Amino acid sequence: MTGEPRETELLVVGSGIAGCAAALAGARAGASVTLATKATRPEESTSYWAQGGIAVSRGDAEQFKRDIIAASDGLADETAVDVLVESADEAVEDVLVETLGVDFDGDDGHEYAREAAHSEPRILHVDAATGKHLLGPFMSHLESHDDVEILADTAALELVTAEGRVHGAMLEQNGEWAPCLAGATVLATGGVGACYGRTTNPPTAAGDGVAMAALAGADTADMEYVQFHPTAFAGEDGDDRGTFLLSEAVRGEGALLRNADGERFMPDYHEDAELAPRDVVARAVRAERERTGGVSLDVGPVDFEAEFPGLASACRDRGVDIEAGIPVAPAEHFLCGGVAVDTEGRTSLDQLYAVGECARTGVHGANRLASTSLLEGLVWGLRAGEAAAGNEPVAVEVPELRDSDPSLPDSFAEEKFIRLRRVMDDYVGIERTPSDLDRAAGVLRRLKGEIDAYIRTRTSRSLYELRNACIAALLITRAARENETSRGCHHLVEEAAADAD
Numbered sequence: 426m427t428g429e430p431r432e433t434e435l436l437v438v439g440s441g442i443a444g445c446a447a448a449l450a451g452a453r454a455g456a457s458v459t460l461a462t463k464a465t466r467p468e469e470s471t472s473y474w475a476q477g478g479i480a481v482s483r484g485d486a487e488q489f490k491r492d493i494i495a496a497s498d499g500l501a502d503e504t505a506v507d508v509l510v511e512s513a514d515e516a517v518e519d520v521l522v523e524t525l526g527v528d529f530d531g532d533d534g535h536e537y538a539r540e541a542a543h544s545e546p547r548i549l550h551v552d553a554a555t556g557k558h559l560l561g562p563f564m565s566h567l568e569s570h571d572d573v574e575i576l577a578d579t580a581a582l583e584l585v586t587a588e589g590r591v592h593g594a595m596l597e598q599n600g601e602w603a604p605c606l607a608g609a610t611v612l613a614t615g616g617v618g619a620c621y622g623r624t625t626n627p628p629t630a631a632g633d634g635v636a637m638a639a640l641a642g643a644d645t646a647d648m649e650y651v652q653f654h655p656t657a658f659a660g661e662d663g664d665d666r667g668t669f670l671l672s673e674a675v676r677g678e679g680a681l682l683r684n685a686d687g688e689r690f691m692p693d694y695h696e697d698a699e700l701a702p703r704d705v706v707a708r709a710v711r712a713e714r715e716r717t718g719g720v721s722l723d724v725g726p727v728d729f730e731a732e733f734p735g736l737a738s739a740c741r742d743r744g745v746d747i748e749a750g751i752p753v754a755p756a757e758h759f760l761c762g763g764v765a766v767d768t769e770g771r772t773s774l775d776q777l778y779a780v781g782e783c784a785r786t787g788v789h790g791a792n793r794l795a796s797t798s799l800l801e802g803l804v805w806g807l808r809a810g811e812a813a814a815g816n817e818p819v820a821v822e823v824p825e826l827r828d829s830d831p832s833l834p835d836s837f838a839e840e841k842f843i844r845l846r847r848v849m850d851d852y853v854g855i856e857r858t859p860s861d862l863d864r865a866a867g868v869l870r871r872l873k874g875e876i877d878a879y880i881r882t883r884t885s886r887s888l889y890e891l892r893n894a895c896i897a898a899l900l901i902t903r904a905a906r907e908n909e910t911s912r913g914c915h916h917l918v919e920e921a922a923a924d925a926d
């Protein structure tokens with residue numbers, strides 16, 4: 426231990442919408458809350474980048490439920506979906522509108538958008554940058570809350586456990602680490618973008634919560650269902666970490682996908698062409714990129730500058746000739762599975778909760794309906810924060826983390842991350858075969874062995890992130906190998922077909 430030990434009733438790890446909601450609910454229930462987050466700014470949470478908005482039921486929970494279950498390829502857990510759709514309107518009104526004062530678009534803040542696979546207009550939004558307008562006010566609200574202490578730029582490295590119960594986490598700040606003992610712990614660490622070469626997630630999304638929970642013995646589920654967005658900006662330099670989205674809305678307004686030969690190809694893949702389900706478009710874009718060398722989004726049919734000024738300026742900043750077409754490629758976007766939880770966010774370990782993208786609530790099944798994950802984070806964050814309040818921390822023995830080994834170069838983690846991402850891109854991406862998954866599992870197991878050996882002698886945030894990403898990658902790979910049915914965003918192909926691509 427090199428830093429100051431802490432004690433708190435409720436430790437929340439992560440400051441996206443799910444962590445903020447858990448902290449708020451915990452404090453409302455009377456708990457002293459410590460919110461530890463790697464983020465130094467709201468931009469370092471995926472929630473900040475949410476564009477489309479947050480879905481609500483608008484009084485018709487049944488129809489909303491049907492849409493979610495259809496999008497999940499029939500795999501969503503009905504009980505979890507009931508919780509989501511029945512809590513939606515009140516959670517949004519109470520927390521976002523009344524507590525945070527979010528001013529949704531529309532004269533009275535009730536202009537509802539309709540997105541792909543929603544049968545009704547039911548998405549509340551702000552300026553096509555909804556996450557930014559939710560997360561900034563949420564963080565400010567918590568910063569001024571007497572019962573919430575926010576520890577920014579602070580990473581949870583691993584959980585403190587004793588006899589099947591979780592007692593907080595080891596926290597690292599400025600290179601120093603110490604235990605934060607907690608009556609209950611809520612993981613809200615977001616997704617797994619760091620496991621893939623091209624992702625829409627910020628770099629903080631390294632699968633930390635899923636990995637820490639799994640290492641402590643918690644159950645995970647549905648890890649094979651990793652959603653790829655079909656139209657992320659494709660940079661030329663090959664560095665597509667934190668790429669930006671050209672959302673469905675652009676195709677909804679009439680933009681067309683063309684391959685490198687200038688041909689529009691989506692009508693050959695699906696009757697709904699550019700508006701086909703996300704996983705179908707993602708596979709088609711991948712195939713055409715491999716076949717012809719590139720895919721671009723032709724925004725000629727759209728008044729792009731007027732309707733999507735933010736995207737137009739992001740393209741110009743990267744030197745894109747918009748009239749010639751915007752280069753796009755699929756990118757890892759969202760993890761449907763995660764730490765298995767009940768309707769209050771309880772994991773299989775005593776006093777450990779998980780919420781938001783790192784949790785598997787059962788709402789998404791094999792695929793996610795657009796604009797439901799902010800809502801899921803909000804609803805489960807509130808429920809878990811309330812359920813987890815009221816527990817005193819207990820003094821237990823904490824893990825002994827080792828001092829720095831100066832012989833380990835700083836570049837170690839970055840180099841191994843490159844290897845990890847290559848494996849996931851090549852073998853555990855949009856299309857999978859059993860032999861590729863076996864190959865990936867072998868490489869990842871060896872990589873984890875190397876990382877574990879270093880972690881025995883050195884404690885650093887980047888090394889722990891690497892270990893967590895490697896564990897998350899192994900969980901995805903194993904779950905994909907065990908599931909022999911293509912469904913939603915888990916898509917298996919014949920060995921020969923994959924080789925021919």
Ligand SMILES: Cc1cc2nc3c(=O)[nH]c(=O)nc-3n(C[C@H](O)[C@H](O)[C@H](O)COP(=O)(O)OP(=O)(O)OC[C@H]3O[C@@H](n4cnc5c(N)ncnc54)[C@H](O)[C@@H]3O)c2cc1C
Pocket residue numbers: 438439440441442443444461462463464469470471472473474475476477478479480555556579580581582613614615616625626627629630631633634670758759780781782783795796797798799800802
């Ligand atoms: C570009 C984009 C657009 C999207 N648009 C929408 C949309 O319109 N509507 C919608 O519903 N969903 C959308 N999504 C999905 C949605 O934004 C995310 O699923 C959701 O915001 C996840 O929230 P979260 O709180 O679980 O995680 P995050 O918002 O990612 O927050 C995770 C937090 O955990 C912290 N953290 C991680 N590991 C640690 C650790 N070890 N220690 C301490 N802190 C840690 C991070 O710093 C971060 O603060 C979009 C996603 C992307 C990428």
